Amino acid sequence: MKVADVSPREFDAQLAGEGVCLDCGPYVVRITSSVREVATGLRFHYADFPLHESRGFVDFAIVVRHTSLLRRFLRPQVNFYCDGKIPFKPVPASQAFPMLEWGLNWVISTHAHDHLVLHGAVLEREGRALILAADPGSGKSTLCAGLVDAGWRLLSDELTLIDLDCGRIRAIARPVSLKNESINVVRDFGAHTQVGEICVGTTKGVVAHMRPPLESVERRGESADPAWIVFPGFTRDGRLSVQRVGKAAAFMELTRHAFNYAPLSESAFEALVRVTDACDIYRIAYGGLDEVVPLLDRMSRSAEPIA
Amino acid sequence: MNTTAIVASVLRHPPVIRDFDPSHWSELVRQARAAEMLGQLRATIHAAGMIPEVPARPLHHLEVGWRLSLRHRSAVDWEVRHVRDALGELGLPVILLKGAAYCVAGYRAAEGRVFNDIDFLVPKASLPDVEIRLIRRGWLPATISDYDQRYYRNWSHELPPMDHRSRGTVLDVHHTIVPPVSGILPDPDALIRSASPVDVTGLEMFSVLAPPDMVIHSACHLFLGEFHKGLRDLYDLHVLMTDFGREESFWTGLQARAVATGLALPTLDAMTQAHRVFGTAVPEDVMRGLRAQVGAISVPRVRAWMFDKILRPPHPSCDTRVVRFARWLAFVRSHWLRMPLPLLVYHLGHKALKGDAH
Numbered sequence: 001m002k003v004a005d006v007s008p009r010e011f012d013a014q015l016a017g018e019g020v021c022l023d024c025g026p027y028v029v030r031i032t033s034s035v036r037e038v039a040t041g042l043r044f045h046y047a048d049f050p051l052h053e054s055r056g057f058v059d060f061a062i063v064v065r066h067t068s069l070l071r072r073f074l075r076p077q078v079n080f081y082c083d084g085k086i087p088f089k090p091v092p093a094s095q096a097f098p099m100l101e102w103g104l105n106w107v108i109s110t111h112a113h114d115h116l117v118l119h120g121a122v123l124e125r126e127g128r129a130l131i132l133a134a135d136p137g138s139g140k141s142t143l144c145a146g147l148v149d150a151g152w153r154l155l156s157d158e159l160t161l162i163d164l165d166c167g168r169i170r171a172i173a174r175p176v177s178l179k180n181e182s183i184n185v186v187r188d189f190g191a192h193t194q195v196g197e198i199c200v201g202t203t204k205g206v207v208a209h210m211r212p213p214l215e216s217v218e219r220r221g222e223s224a225d226p227a228w229i230v231f232p233g234f235t236r237d238g239r240l241s242v243q244r245v246g247k248a249a250a251f252m253e254l255t256r257h258a259f260n261y262a263p264l265s266e267s268a269f270e271a272l273v274r275v276t277d278a279c280d281i282y283r284i285a286y287g288g289l290d291e292v293v294p295l296l297d298r299m300s301r302s303a304e305p306i307a
Numbered sequence: 308m309n310t311t312a313i314v315a316s317v318l319r320h321p322p323v324i325r326d327f328d329p330s331h332w333s334e335l336v337r338q339a340r341a342a343e344m345l346g347q348l349r350a351t352i353h354a355a356g357m358i359p360e361v362p363a364r365p366l367h368h369l370e371v372g373w374r375l376s377l378r379h380r381s382a383v384d385w386e387v388r389h390v391r392d393a394l395g396e397l398g399l400p401v402i403l404l405k406g407a408a409y410c411v412a413g414y415r416a417a418e419g420r421v422f423n424d425i426d427f428l429v430p431k432a433s434l435p436d437v438e439i440r441l442i443r444r445g446w447l448p449a450t451i452s453d454y455d456q457r458y459y460r461n462w463s464h465e466l467p468p469m470d471h472r473s474r475g476t477v478l479d480v481h482h483t484i485v486p487p488v489s490g491i492l493p494d495p496d497a498l499i500r501s502a503s504p505v506d507v508t509g510l511e512m513f514s515v516l517a518p519p520d521m522v523i524h525s526a527c528h529l530f531l532g533e534f535h536k537g538l539r540d541l542y543d544l545h546v547l548m549t550d551f552g553r554e555e556s557f558w559t560g561l562q563a564r565a566v567a568t569g570l571a572l573p574t575l576d577a578m579t580q581a582h583r584v585f586g587t588a589v590p591e592d593v594m595r596g597l598r599a600q601v602g603a604i605s606v607p608r609v610r611a612w613m614f615d616k617i618l619r620p621p622h623p624s625c626d627t628r629v630v631r632f633a634r635w636l637a638f639v640r641s642h643w644l645r646m647p648l649p650l651l652v653y654h655l656g657h658k659a660l661k662g663d664a665h
Contacts, residue, residue: 055329055330057329057333057362057364058333059364059368061333081623083337083341083622083623084341084621084623085341113375114367114370263378265381
């Protein structure tokens with residue numbers, strides 16, 4: 001049974017009661033919340049996700065709730081709890097869904113130590129994965145949404161999970177997080193792209209999420225082999241330029257984007273060597289999706305390097 | 308099965324996992340994660356030859372915890388070598404304490420364990436030299452308030468924690484094993500004299516406490532101090548006492564040292580609680596001897612009730628109003644035992660007004 005198969009009333013009651021169990025990449029997470037924004041966000045963004053049996057194995061138990069009874073009515077604030085830990089400061093209730101998404105990212109990036117976890121988006125075409133690794137503000141998520149719109153399968157927008165044993169990349173297929181101007185850019189893609197409620201005044205500015213496409217959600221059990229790494233750099237009115245990046249330089253840059261390089265140490269080193277060895281690696285500067293998306297399309301179809 | 312004690316019940320008797328359903332496994336993994344004991348669980352189940360009986364999904368978490376603990380062990384070894392480079396030429400006795408000692412000495416208590424900092428003890432007179440040399444090697448005293456600075460320097464048994472500016476590791480430099488302000492003054496020289504050198508190439512300058520002192524120190528750390536890793540610390544004590552206790556002389560030594568250092572109460576607490584929670588084999592005559600020493604300081608039933616509540620994993624499944632009250636009581640008690648009343652009032656008053664519980 002999928003989230004969308006349950007009536008909103010029933011779903012909200014279960015969420016507020018014993019909680020709902022959802023796939024979150026490698027983990028089943030039980031989410032319990034009576035916060036309205038969490039319920040609407042989950043129903044919209046996770047509509048195509050299966051609901052797991054609550055008596056099955058649960059990897060993490062998450063609760064999002066109001067900080068106090070008083071705070072429920074007066075400038076309501078909510079907290080994110082993961083098995084009793086509170087990793088973040090409370091936020092206004094209107095930002096409860098983005099907080100839940102950040103919280104789920106936190107859960108994966110701090111616990112999935114059987115994977116090398118990179119801060120980066122990852123997409124797939126014909127079994128081959130493209131990793132987009134960049135610092136915040138470089139247009140990674142917007143580009144990720146643009147590629148999804150162009151038919152790439154979404155594996156993840158925030159977290160690239162590289163299996164330490166086989167080197168393949170796991171799909172998570174959770175919502176794509178969008179900030180500020182990029183929200184309108186993605187909305188303009190057309191009717192098949194669905195953007196959820198907009199939250200203003202978060203620590204990252206205005207944020208919204210793009211619902212993952214049905215196909216990406218249904219195929220989230222399929223991993224992909226790393227084939228390309230791109231360090232994207234968006235600048236307004238920037239000119240398209242492609243530069244090939246050496247393996248060693250790419251390796252060093254990727255260590256910076258790894259969440260768990262230190263705790264994994266040698267196995268992280270080996271996994272990263274394997275990934276950089278297997279990939280064509282580029283630094284691409286661009287000023288608009290209309291140039292860069294066709295370029296990456298061409299890259300995915302061509303046997304020759306694009307630079 | 309009583310789920311509040313699920314981590315302890317598996318550590319005590321691994322075959323209980325044969326009756327587990329998926330919700331028990333969920334509870335076990337999530338409690339063990341909160342208590343930072345996934346690695347110890349894996350080690351214990353492995354030693355019982357029962358890994359094949361663990362379902363894949365919970366096993367995955369146990370293995371992640373185990374791998375993390377192996378990584379921690381090599382990090383401790385690496386860090387201790389840096390401490391050697393910093394302090395080697397001073398020619399001082401340097402006694403590794405707690406986790407670092409179990410790890411470097413290769414004790415079973417280190418198996419599956421993760422380490423948050425590296426504790427060691429040096430003679431008090433050498434503290435200024437030690438501190439300056441550590442600073443030169445990149446460990447900087449944590450930035451703390453003037454009040455906390457004074458707390459550490461005047462009343463505590465250790466320097467303020469020192470953070471390495473690039474590796475982020477934390478050192479706790481001790482000059483004795485309990486805060487002098489408690490009025491209990493074990494002779495640090497006696498601890499140093501009976502310590503034994505580490506038998507690892509390159510680490511010969513370090514020693515570890517003699518078995519009775521090691522147990523007494525861990526007992527003080529837990530029962531006069533901090534409970535937030537209570538279950539983990541109690542399990543350390545269980546493993547240490549079980550392994551050391553195979554030698555008959557250990558127990559007589561423990562009793563003698565506990566009495567001589569004035570630390571009979573925490574030692575008795577450690578034996579009683581480890582026996583209650585993990586079934587540690589503790590000799591009744593030693594317990595009786597310690598009980599006679601302790602006399603009427605503390606009411607055994609109240610202690611038993613309080614420890615039962617607070618030595619649980621810090622996980623919502625174990626968190627009730629009663630547990631929170633017991634935790635508060637233990638906080639007050641541990642401060643009571645280590646500070647004279649006027650200072651305690653001053654300290655708690657300051658912390659309350661400043662709003663940062665220490």
